[in-house]
Amino acid sequence: MQRTYITPRGILRGVAARAGLAHGQAWPMPGSAPGGQAFTAAIVSRRAGAVVSQSLITRIEYDAGKPDPDIDRELLGIGAPRGPFAGHSLSRPLIMGVLNVTPDSFSDGGKFSDLGAAVTHGRAMAAAGATLVDVGGESTRPGAAPVDAGEEVMRTAGVVKALTSDGVAISIDTRHASVMSAGVSAGARVINDITALADPLALEVAAKSGVDVILMHMQGEPRTMQDDPVYAWAPGDVHDFLRARVDACRAAGIPLSRIAIDIGLGFGKTAAHNAELLDHLGMFHSLGCPLVVGASRKSFIGRLSAGEGSHDRLPGSLASALVAVAQGAQILRVHDVAETRQALALQAAAYTPGA
Numbered sequence: 409m410q411r412t413y414i415t416p417r418g419i420l421r422g423v424a425a426r427a428g429l430a431h432g433q434a435w436p437m438p439g440s441a442p443g444g445q446a447f448t449a450a451i452v453s454r455r456a457g458a459v460v461s462q463s464l465i466t467r468i469e470y471d472a473g474k475p476d477p478d479i480d481r482e483l484l485g486i487g488a489p490r491g492p493f494a495g496h497s498l499s500r501p502l503i504m505g506v507l508n509v510t511p512d513s514f515s516d517g518g519k520f521s522d523l524g525a526a527v528t529h530g531r532a533m534a535a536a537g538a539t540l541v542d543v544g545g546e547s548t549r550p551g552a553a554p555v556d557a558g559e560e561v562m563r564t565a566g567v568v569k570a571l572t573s574d575g576v577a578i579s580i581d582t583r584h585a586s587v588m589s590a591g592v593s594a595g596a597r598v599i600n601d602i603t604a605l606a607d608p609l610a611l612e613v614a615a616k617s618g619v620d621v622i623l624m625h626m627q628g629e630p631r632t633m634q635d636d637p638v639y640a641w642a643p644g645d646v647h648d649f650l651r652a653r654v655d656a657c658r659a660a661g662i663p664l665s666r667i668a669i670d671i672g673l674g675f676g677k678t679a680a681h682n683a684e685l686l687d688h689l690g691m692f693h694s695l696g697c698p699l700v701v702g703a704s705r706k707s708f709i710g711r712l713s714a715g716e717g718s719h720d721r722l723p724g725s726l727a728s729a730l731v732a733v734a735q736g737a738q739i740l741r742v743h744d745v746a747e748t749r750q751a752l753a754l755q756a757a758a759y760t761p762g763a
């Protein structure tokens with residue numbers, strides 16, 4: 409079977425974007441970059457998993473030729489309206505702060521496993537510019553063992569309740585349907601699931617809850633996912649997976665307007681897979697959903713650099729965030745909220761409309 413994907417390339421901003429759109433030379437790019445962007449497309453086709461062709465096409469060339477239903481479907485998704493998500497406009501990038509309420513998180517060493525410390529840190533991230541705080545009670549770092557769902561509820565419910573009553577918007581980071589239910593009852597506005605709602609009860613719980621969902625791609629499971637990840641072509645394989653999960657959500661009664669997707673950097677991927685996925689991030693707009701990206705402090709940053717430990721990966725985390733927003737990502741999941749906000753402010757200033 410042949411599949412066709414569109415990766416936005418030749419991304420235009422400001423006056424160039426407006427001229428490209430006005431003259432039918434480019435397509436409008438979804439995303440949160442200020443001033444709007446437009447793109448010409450790289451068309452990638454693959455058969456039986458293997459990439460068989462890649463070509464660049466401008467809008468004028470495409471519109472003058474024979475319509476291709478596969479390309480039209482991708483373009484329709486790219487053009488679908490986005491947002492709001494978790495009640496917030498997506499016209500600028502949103503920051504989602506990471507709050508691990510676990511004794512063994514890889515990046516914060518379990519600093520926030522007590523309720524008071526967790527709530528204080530959640531408030532501080534909101535004050536520093538996080539629109540959402542992502543509360544998780546199970547470590548998902550490579551090699552981590554699963555946690556009992558009851559224990560996860562004990563760790564997270566009080567934190568979700570306390571931050572919600574302060575007016576902080578919360579996503580509950582869990583792969584267990586019972587934890588999703590408890591999180592939503594405690595006030596969470598978003599379910600963030602690294603398994604894209606694979607728990608047999610998760611689709612029903614998410615549909616009934618009425619909250620927004622984040623579907624993430626993971627190959628394997630945390631304990632063994634980094635042993636030997638293999639893809640035919642990582643961007644295409646992850647795209648096919650996420651399309652199938654978006655379709656499953658819609659069939660279960662979750663409308664597209666409530667779904668965001670995430671390529672799952674670091675989850676069953678080599679450093680090269682992560683880099684290739686970031687390079688092709690714009691391809692995922694064709695699924696018609698906002699894009700969430702979580703690169704913050706992940707080990708692939710050290711692998712692509714000089715082997716830095718998790719606390720020395722801020723520069724690579726910020727670089728990844730800027731690469732993601734330049735390709736239209738709408739939500740960034742990060743540990744370092746104030747630093748990310750500063751980096752985004754600089755990017756936004758350089759992308760000023762009219763420039």
Ligand code: 9MG
Binds near residue numbers: 600602670700
């Ligand atoms: C829970 N969690 C850890 N890393 C993540 C990522 O990259 N994305 C999302 N959505 N959740 C994550």
